[in-house]
Amino acid sequence: MTELLTAAQMRAIEAAAIASGEVTGLELMKRAGRGVVEAIFEEWPELRATSHRAVVLCGPGNNGGDGFVVARLLKEWGWEVEVFLYGDPEKMPPDARVNYERWRGMGEVVAFNDKATAHLVEREPPSLVVDAFFGTGLTRDIGRIVRETSEALWMHVSIHRGRIVAIDIPSGICADSGKDLGRALPATLTVSFHKKKLGHLIGEGPVHSFRTVIADIGLPDRSERGRVSLTNADETFLRKSRQPQHHKYSHGHALIVSGTSGRGGAARLAARGALRIGAGVVTVGCPLDAIPEHAARLDAVMLRGVADGLGLEETLEDGRINALCVGPGLGLDARGREVVAVVLESRGRPRPTVGRGLPRRSVVLDADALTILSQNPDLFAALHGACVLTPHAGEFARLFPDIAEKLAAPATKGPAYSKVDATREAAKRAGCVVLFKGPDTVIADPTGRCAINSAHYDRAAPWLATAGSGDVLAGFITGLLARGFSPFDAACTGAWLHVECALSFGPGLIAEDLPEELPKVFRVLGV
Incomplete structure (x- = not known):
């Protein structure tokens, strides 16, 4: 997986x-400035x-130093360049100075003050504005002058379809959380260095930049524990075994527990997702009166009557069910609470060994199950390491109200509390994997391992905001668990494939389309 970095x-x-x-x-600053100009061209x-x-709008730190390099290179290219400095040059770091x-030695530096706004917006807008105010080092509000001028400049430039390029990250965005520390200046293009930062992909960071690219400045690639990664798909593990002695149960048996008649659509979406992603067998367990409804819509998916908690216990005596x-x-209702209780109590029960490498029963808890957990502390306490919780923001707030409150608090300084921090804290408290949904989906396990599944920039898939898409995601993860993926890897891979299916289908997507797009995505991956 591709690693992401904090500012520190x-x-x-x-x-x-x-x-x-x-x-x-000084050489790093030179490389950074050159990388920005190359990215612009x-x-x-x-x-x-x-x-x-x-x-070129320069700040008082090293980000401003990068800006002066950019100004010099553009001037050498033959451009007319105006440079503004916010701050005291005497206090600049040595390399920036x-x-x-x-x-x-090449041009004038204009003090960036209250007069700058009028100077900038009363003239014909430039072809390019370079935001080199603060970058990733910002830990405070950007200040009134920068804030007011940024707003006026953005309006002035965008009306005339001008271009604003941010160095490292749009000024005002916390590089660790993506939170806006004071009306950040949006960017048409952001050029960062070495690797993307967390703030490029979570919170408001992606909203403030239409595109973000990385310039190589020749730094060594040092991997460390505790870093956050970007999700992707491991094609090796997605391939089904071609060994002749393998059969459908070798690839796992997933059970989707459904509600009463008239409420079965979500379970069918999950079942279809689990089947398409490669679970060998998928069964929907539902009340007896719901069987005709499911039978009319499902063929390859099996059906089993599960009237209540006792019925589920009997169903789980089939040791081949592993997810x-x-x-x-x-x-x-009471049945729903019984079902969640039975599922969480079943983890330690012995079962026959079916297929090599299949785990003990793993559980995806989504939608109504999350609400039940939030209302029943004893059930929440029964969560274990083979569980995956998949809350959206509202469900997360019900499950972890204090954590959600910290996350929602306005940021006044950085590093601000982030969605990564919140998901890690939630996973540690729950003792299992938590997948916190959104365009900036964050997945964490109790050890602190964490990944971001970003649906921004070239992976933006706004049509995923449709009823039932979350049910399909739950099915994808369940199917991967059935196939033997670990809870963390199943959540990461399922979320990544979920976005890839949406991108493959495009606008007009409805939830039913997502599982049917998987074969096309798998062919592209060479699976």
């Missing part, structure tokens, strides 16, 4: 490279051809 981790990597003598801070090739006007002085999905369309 990025600083540590840079500091280690400088301390080892591999590179100087790659994004907008038409800007290479003729001279243009650029406004060197690049400030180098620019002073369960509970919650979609379950209902909040």
Whole structure:
């Protein structure tokens, strides 16, 4: 998986490279500025051809130093460049101060103050605005002057279809949480370095940049424990075994527990998702009066009468069932509570060994099951390491109200409490994997291992906001659990494939389309 960094981790990597003598801070700043200019020309090739006007907004730190390098390179390219500095040049870090002085040998530096707003918005908008105010080092509100000018400048430039390029991250966005620390300046393009930061993919970070790219500045790739990763799919594990002695039960048996008649659609969506993703056998367990409804809509999925908790206990005597999905369309009545209780109590029961490598029963708890957990502390306490919780924001708030309150609190300084922090804390408290849904889905386990499934930028899939898509995701994860994936890997892979199916289908998607798109996605992956 691709690793993501916090601001502190990025600083540590840079500091280690400088301390080892591999590179100087001044050279890193030069590479960063060059990477920004190269990214600009790659994004907008038409800007290479003729001279243009650029406004470069520099801050008092090293991000401002990168801005002075960009200004110098554009000037050398033949552009007309105006440079503004927010802060005292005497207090700039040494490397940034060197690049400030180098620019002073080529052009003027205008103080960024109250007069700057009028100066910037009363003129014809430039072809390019470079935001080099604060970058990833911001730990406070951006300040009134920057905030007011940023708003006016964004309106002025966007009306004329101008371009705003942020260095590292849009100024005002906390690099660790994606939270807005004071009306951040949106960017048409963000150019960051070495690796993406958490704030590029969670919170409001993706909303403030239409596109984010990474420039290589020659830093070594040092992996460390505790970092957050981007989800992807491991094609090796997705492939079904071709061994001739294997059969359907070798790939797991998933049980989807459904609610009463008239509430079965969610369970059918989950069942179809589990079957398509590769579970060998899928059964829907439902009250007897719901069997005709399911039978009219399902063929390859088996049906079993599960009237109550006792009926589920009897069903689970079949040791071949190794993964369960509970919650979609379950209902909040006494039967629903019984079902959740039985599922959570069944984990330790002995069962015959069927197929090599299959785990003990794993459980996905979604939708109504999450509400039941939030209302019954004794059931919440019964959660275990083979469980996966899949809450959206409302369900998360019911399950973890204090954590949700911290997450919702307005950020005034950074690093701010993030969705990554919240999901990790929730997973540790629940003792199981938590998949906190959204365009910035975060998955964490009790050890602190964490991944982000981002549906932003080139993976934006707004049509996933449709009824039933979460039920299909629960089915995907259940099917992967049945096949032998660990809870964390099943959640990560299921979430990634969920977005890939939406991207493959495109606009007009409804939940029923998601499982049917999986074969196409698998072919593209070579599975």
